[in-house]
Amino acid sequence: MSLLALVVKSRFTGPYVILLGVSTAYITLQALLMPKLDLAPFALAAVSLAALITALAVLGGGPLVLRADLDFLLQAPVDRRALAASLYAAQLLLYWPFFLYVISMSLLTPYLGLAESLAASLALTALAVSASISFYRLPLKLRIPAAGALGVWLISPALGWPYAPTSALLGYPEGLVLAATAAAALSFLALSELEKLESYADVRGGAELSGGEISFRGNGPIRAIYMLKLYNVSVVGRGAWGGVQYRTGRVGMGKLVLAVSAASAAYLAASMAYGGPIPAIVAVFAASATSASLMGAGAVANERLWISAASLGLRYMRHMLLAIAASAAVFVSPLAVAGAAAWLLGYRYGLGVAVAALGQIPPFASIYAYLFSIVSPYQIKGEHTWPLRVGLRTFALSLSAFSSFVAGVAAIASPAAGLYASAVLYAILLAISLRRPLEKSLESLVLNGFV
Amino acid sequence: MSFEVPCGGATALLGPNGAGKSTTLKILAGLLKPDGGRASVGGLEAGSEGARRISGYLPEDPEPYLALTVRENLEYMAALRGVEDWGWVDELVDALELRRFLRYKASSISRGIRQRLAVAMALVHKPRVALLDEPLNYLDVPSQEAVVALLESLGPTVLVSTHILSVAERLADEALIMSGGKIVWRGPLAEVPGAREKGLEAAVAEIIRRGP
Numbered sequence: 001m002s003l004l005a006l007v008v009k010s011r012f013t014g015p016y017v018i019l020l021g022v023s024t025a026y027i028t029l030q031a032l033l034m035p036k037l038d039l040a041p042f043a044l045a046a047v048s049l050a051a052l053i054t055a056l057a058v059l060g061g062g063p064l065v066l067r068a069d070l071d072f073l074l075q076a077p078v079d080r081r082a083l084a085a086s087l088y089a090a091q092l093l094l095y096w097p098f099f100l101y102v103i104s105m106s107l108l109t110p111y112l113g114l115a116e117s118l119a120a121s122l123a124l125t126a127l128a129v130s131a132s133i134s135f136y137r138l139p140l141k142l143r144i145p146a147a148g149a150l151g152v153w154l155i156s157p158a159l160g161w162p163y164a165p166t167s168a169l170l171g172y173p174e175g176l177v178l179a180a181t182a183a184a185a186l187s188f189l190a191l192s193e194l195e196k197l198e199s200y201a202d203v204r205g206g207a208e209l210s211g212g213e214i215s216f217r218g219n220g221p222i223r224a225i226y227m228l229k230l231y232n233v234s235v236v237g238r239g240a241w242g243g244v245q246y247r248t249g250r251v252g253m254g255k256l257v258l259a260v261s262a263a264s265a266a267y268l269a270a271s272m273a274y275g276g277p278i279p280a281i282v283a284v285f286a287a288s289a290t291s292a293s294l295m296g297a298g299a300v301a302n303e304r305l306w307i308s309a310a311s312l313g314l315r316y317m318r319h320m321l322l323a324i325a326a327s328a329a330v331f332v333s334p335l336a337v338a339g340a341a342a343w344l345l346g347y348r349y350g351l352g353v354a355v356a357a358l359g360q361i362p363p364f365a366s367i368y369a370y371l372f373s374i375v376s377p378y379q380i381k382g383e384h385t386w387p388l389r390v391g392l393r394t395f396a397l398s399l400s401a402f403s404s405f406v407a408g409v410a411a412i413a414s415p416a417a418g419l420y421a422s423a424v425l426y427a428i429l430l431a432i433s434l435r436r437p438l439e440k441s442l443e444s445l446v447l448n449g450f451v
Numbered sequence: 452m453s454f455e456v457p458c459g460g461a462t463a464l465l466g467p468n469g470a471g472k473s474t475t476l477k478i479l480a481g482l483l484k485p486d487g488g489r490a491s492v493g494g495l496e497a498g499s500e501g502a503r504r505i506s507g508y509l510p511e512d513p514e515p516y517l518a519l520t521v522r523e524n525l526e527y528m529a530a531l532r533g534v535e536d537w538g539w540v541d542e543l544v545d546a547l548e549l550r551r552f553l554r555y556k557a558s559s560i561s562r563g564i565r566q567r568l569a570v571a572m573a574l575v576h577k578p579r580v581a582l583l584d585e586p587l588n589y590l591d592v593p594s595q596e597a598v599v600a601l602l603e604s605l606g607p608t609v610l611v612s613t614h615i616l617s618v619a620e621r622l623a624d625e626a627l628i629m630s631g632g633k634i635v636w637r638g639p640l641a642e643v644p645g646a647r648e649k650g651l652e653a654a655v656a657e658i659i660r661r662g663p
Binding site for chain 1: 520
């Protein structure tokens with residue numbers, strides 16, 4: 001078996017690889033057989049999605065190197081360049097499903113033929129993978145602006161600027177050239193980074209002092225749970241797209257609300273300037289994806305159940321799920337305000353954004369956190385990330401994320417439909433807070449070594 | 452299997468990997484439900500609110516909240532446990548020599564200090580029953596002594612799971628040797644048959660090998 005095959009086999013299940021092949025073939029066939037539609041919003045959505053994926057990859061990604069690689073693979077007498085290339089190729093496979101969404105949207109539009117679309121998608125996937133590996137060593141303080149700058153550059157074609165790699169999706173030849181050049185340049189950096197695998201074996205530095213601390217003194221148990229979720233949002237690397245180790249961090253709620261306020265102001269300006277549903281859809285999609293990745297990764301599966309559930313049992317988990325919804329409601333509230341303001345200023349889709357922000361995203365964050373706890377046993381601590389273990393439950397997780405996005409779009413189209421979807425999501429949240437589903441979640445985590 | 456630990460007593464669960472030691476502790480801590488039978492802690496059904504209140508559980512390789520500091524971890528657990536005696540929390544910090552790490556993030560401290568923190572979190576409410584899974588893992592000798600002294604001063608009923616015989620000797624009055632989910636021998640470690648002739652490790656291994 002070749003080194004590449006071994007590396008792929010150690011990371012992905014057979015069904016995952018088969019599913020990728022079938023999906024790619026299906027989308028290609030669809031592109032060949034279906035007539036082109038003149039739907040500019042799909043192309044713009046493809047650009048936005050590519051920008052979002054790449055920015056998130058820089059922010060929370062990293063090389064797809066498992067702990068077992070560091071413990072065992074490094075000792076093997078294999079050629080380092082070949083190993084780096086295999087690891088890189090495996091990471092392309094990890095990101096490929098995300099870019100299938102991009103391709104499927106761009107193929108529906110008249111800008112690109114099949115060959116150009118596949119070439120653009122491959123170049124953009126390579127760009128995201130390379131950026132994620134190349135920026136991995138930067139401290140978070142530098143990675144945040146880097147991800148932001150790259151994201152802004154990549155989304156700029158949606159606002160008419162052609163000199164960015166993602167403009168390839170809109171049919172600009174200079175975009176394809178830029179995508180290929182940027183991917184090639186960063187791939188060079190990424191491959192040289194992957195050749196230095198030994199340095200990942202001990203990435204931890206010295207003990208790290210924390211800045212502001214929360215004081216739980218004088219608080220009862222239930223209040224403490226809500227304080228934990230409302231003062232900070234935990235960010236956990238395990239749920240990210242690959243990574244060397246289990247990484248944790250936290251963002252103060254004040255800072256997060258400020259960041260969301262800035263993004264909401266941008267949304268408000270875009271909706272006033274461009275009109276149409278696209279700014280609203282992009283805002284709801286970005287808010288759904290961000291809240292799910294923040295709250296899902298930092299929630300149930302990362303609770304220290306050995307002490308928290310041992311102390312309060314299912315009561316702890318119930319309040320924790322509700323606290324997650326409350327936390328999400330707090331940090332997306334600026335978007336709800338911006339949506340309402342846009343509506344009052346005459347932007348008809350603004351009300352739907354407000355409904356989605358407060359009606360759907362908070363319960364969805366909790367539902368996602370719960371589902372994540374069911375799926376998480378597919379991971380081994382600090383090892384695999386969930387896209388690598390494809391099963392029915394993984395599909396359920398993906399489907400729920402997709403459903404929430406669809407519900408958000410429904411809210412934009414009709415606030416009444418959005419209110420209905422919100423009621424359903426809150427009902428689901430209450431249902432999973434009942435004894436049986438919580439027992440199922442706890443049992444799943446305990447039996448699979450999370451306690 | 453059926454066993455009980457007398458109030459104030461200390462018993463060690465010994466046995467090979469997969470014998471069911473950790474599962475037994477998780478059932479008693481209320482984290483797993485037994486398929487059948489009955490488990491109780493201090494006369495209260497395992498997993499009930501009363502049983503949770505009086506017991507403190509420390510799993511093998513425990514992890515605190517990595518994004519929180521040492522102080523926040525301790526205070527959060529104290530709040531969850533409804534602790535009002537904050538003087539005791541301070542005593543615990545000093546007893547386990549955690550004071551100089553209080554403001555450090557738990558993700559950045561060493562495995563040994565993390566273990567000390569976990570012990571403090573498990574004992575923060577002065578439990579009457581301590582369920583400890585390999586409590587001395589990763590600890591240097593002075594830290595091991597600090598944990599032993601802490602348990603002696605608190606005086607809880609102790610059920611400790613380990614496969615290190617010296618730890619069992621240090622923390623328990625008697626041992627339950629498990630194999631294949633069953634208890635195959637019970638008594639003080641000094642009375643393990645064949646221990647004097649072959650040595651304790653060889654004698655225990657022989658009992659485990661013979662099985663139920």
